[in-house]
Amino acid sequence: MTRASSISHDPIILGIETSCDETGVGIVQGRTLLANHLASSVDEHARFGGVVPEVASRAHLEAMVPTISRACQDAGIAVTDVDAIAVTAGPGLVGALIVGVASAKALGLALGKPVYGVNHLAAHVLVDELEHGPLPEPVVGLLVSGGHSSLIRVEGGSFESLGSTLDDAAGEAFDKIARLLGLSFPGGPEIDRVAVEGDPHAIDFPRALSVDPAHAFNFSFSGLKTAVARWIKDQQAQGNNISVPDVAASVQEAIADILTRKAIAAAAEFNAAHLVIGGGVAANSRLRALAQERCAAAGIGLRIPRPGLCTDNGAMVAALGSHVVRLGAPASPLDFPATSTLPIAQVLL
Amino acid sequence: MRRILAIDTSTDMSAIALVEGNQVIGSAEHTDARGHVEAIGTLFAQIPELNHGSSEFRIPDLIVCGVGPGPFTGLRVGIAFGESLALAWGVPVVGICSLDAVAHNIVRTENPDTHFVAATPARRGEYYWASYTQFGQRISGPHVNSMEQVESNPLDVKIGFFPWGIDLAGCVGVAEELAITPLYLRPPDARPQVRNPGVNSAGMNNV
Numbered sequence: 001m002t003r004a005s006s007i008s009h010d011p012i013i014l015g016i017e018t019s020c021d022e023t024g025v026g027i028v029q030g031r032t033l034l035a036n037h038l039a040s041s042v043d044e045h046a047r048f049g050g051v052v053p054e055v056a057s058r059a060h061l062e063a064m065v066p067t068i069s070r071a072c073q074d075a076g077i078a079v080t081d082v083d084a085i086a087v088t089a090g091p092g093l094v095g096a097l098i099v100g101v102a103s104a105k106a107l108g109l110a111l112g113k114p115v116y117g118v119n120h121l122a123a124h125v126l127v128d129e130l131e132h133g134p135l136p137e138p139v140v141g142l143l144v145s146g147g148h149s150s151l152i153r154v155e156g157g158s159f160e161s162l163g164s165t166l167d168d169a170a171g172e173a174f175d176k177i178a179r180l181l182g183l184s185f186p187g188g189p190e191i192d193r194v195a196v197e198g199d200p201h202a203i204d205f206p207r208a209l210s211v212d213p214a215h216a217f218n219f220s221f222s223g224l225k226t227a228v229a230r231w232i233k234d235q236q237a238q239g240n241n242i243s244v245p246d247v248a249a250s251v252q253e254a255i256a257d258i259l260t261r262k263a264i265a266a267a268a269e270f271n272a273a274h275l276v277i278g279g280g281v282a283a284n285s286r287l288r289a290l291a292q293e294r295c296a297a298a299g300i301g302l303r304i305p306r307p308g309l310c311t312d313n314g315a316m317v318a319a320l321g322s323h324v325v326r327l328g329a330p331a332s333p334l335d336f337p338a339t340s341t342l343p344i345a346q347v348l349l
Numbered sequence: 350m351r352r353i354l355a356i357d358t359s360t361d362m363s364a365i366a367l368v369e370g371n372q373v374i375g376s377a378e379h380t381d382a383r384g385h386v387e388a389i390g391t392l393f394a395q396i397p398e399l400n401h402g403s404s405e406f407r408i409p410d411l412i413v414c415g416v417g418p419g420p421f422t423g424l425r426v427g428i429a430f431g432e433s434l435a436l437a438w439g440v441p442v443v444g445i446c447s448l449d450a451v452a453h454n455i456v457r458t459e460n461p462d463t464h465f466v467a468a469t470p471a472r473r474g475e476y477y478w479a480s481y482t483q484f485g486q487r488i489s490g491p492h493v494n495s496m497e498q499v500e501s502n503p504l505d506v507k508i509g510f511f512p513w514g515i516d517l518a519g520c521v522g523v524a525e526e527l528a529i530t531p532l533y534l535r536p537p538d539a540r541p542q543v544r545n546p547g548v549n550s551a552g553m554n555n556v
């Protein structure tokens with residue numbers, strides 16, 4: 001008897017994630033995490049200052065099968081013990097997604113098990129169930145990473161987009177500003193590290209909080225990037241020394257302010273007693289602290305999974321797979337595609 | 350008798366065949382330049398001997414994948430698919446140059462009497478090609494060049510042939526066995542991507 005099947009009789013779900021630069025395979029049983037293995041090509045992209053799709057796709061193919069094997073090994077199961085396969089079908093880089101989808105279809109067909117093509121953004125929300133148990137509904141999700149900045153609402157098992165970024169994603173803003181400051185890629189962790197020594201109120205960067213109600217829950221970060229570039233140029237023209245920690249701390253403060261302010265307003269507007277934050281930027285220390293502070297003041301329950309579950313990973317896909325299996329959803333058709341722009345309303349293909 | 354499952358997605362055609370000795374148990378193909386990942390599962394399901402629910406189901410003894418060269422995005426579908434089948438079934442998987450399967454088809458259907466070049470379309474008006482003896486043994490290649498460059502060699506250039514699954518299976522034990530990794534022939538395009546897929550959904554370079 002395998003270790004997993006001795007814990008409970010819930011089905012074992014294997015989740016595959018290849019939407020950007022992380023090859024992730026997670027295994028869950030019900031809401032219990034059994035394994036979460038990751039191979040990342042982030043180092044190969046560093047010198048380009050952003051993710052190069054063809055480099056990512058090549059790395060996914062190389063890592064795919066070894067990552068599946070390793071996850072099964074970590075979970076103490078044979079791949080034949082898996083009851084269903086879930087895979088990110090979108091949104092993401094098509095060439096990268098395709099590797100995971102092809103692999104998932106093969107596993108399902110070879111083992112005679114159902115395959116679920118699922119939405120990456122919904123998976124970022126559902127992953128919190130592995131850490132904090134069933135999600136109370138309605139709930140608002142703030143998903144922030146290098147690839148996306150979205151506010152979504154979950155109720156009755158359905159997902160609805162409240163808003164997203166009009167230009168750069170939050171993580172992308174961190175990357176671009178880090179580059180202006182001579183910091184390395186990815187920029188988020190670097191700015192977080194450097195900001196510790198800086199004054200978050202040293203520079204009052206613009207917040208781009210739209211007064212247009214149509215954009216109440218949309219984000220825009222390109223103005224912030226431009227403002228930082230201009231500020232640096234002005235200081236240099238005046239012959240002033242630039243304090244990188246001060247700029248980093250002030251930028252981080254502005255981004256955390258925008259994100260938390262809009263997320264809490266969305267929760268209030270849609271009667272959600274809880275806010276879930278996911279995506280790589282959820283690892284940012286200032287965002288976490290400010291969200292904690294403001295949610296407490298607003299009487300909103302805050303749920304943030306641990307950093308390893310916030311960044312792209314296979315466990316989040318398995319968690320969403322487990323959720324759709326629990327709901328009794330039909331498996332995806334054999335010919336489901338990988339799609340770069342899957343809307344959040346479409347949780348399952 | 351060894352049962353071989355052959356998969357190739359190195360051209361616009363996705364092809365699959367289940368072969369035992371000289372006997373073709375089943376085969377299926379679909380042609381769509383950007384539809385490999387959609388087609389592959391359906392093609393597989395068209396062969397009853399590969400379906401778990403079927404009384405004829407039997408796990409093949411070997412999987413062979415065409416490893417290109419070919420347009421990268423489609424090519425990776427067949428390789429990821431074949432490798433993952435092999436993992437799930439616990440059987441070996443080998444790679445064969447897809448142009449070797451094309452040459453195998455040319456020898457089988459045309460019986461050429463001299464050396465020849467087998468070519469398949471790459472993107473941007475270029476071609477993947479390799480040269481062969483009249484018996485289908487590779488002499489040089491694979492390469493990627495413009496048609497002008499391909500035709501500058503004195504051999505008869507044959508285009509419009511596909512790496513059928515049956516031919517790919519026929520290459521096992523005859524053609525050179527390769528690692529199960531794509532024959533890219535080119536370094537990756539090193540253009541960073543605008544990362545918000547909702548805003549810019551490109552990511553299709555080198556398809």
Ligand SMILES: [Zn+2]
Pocket residue numbers: 120124145147279280311312
């Ligand atoms: Zn993500």
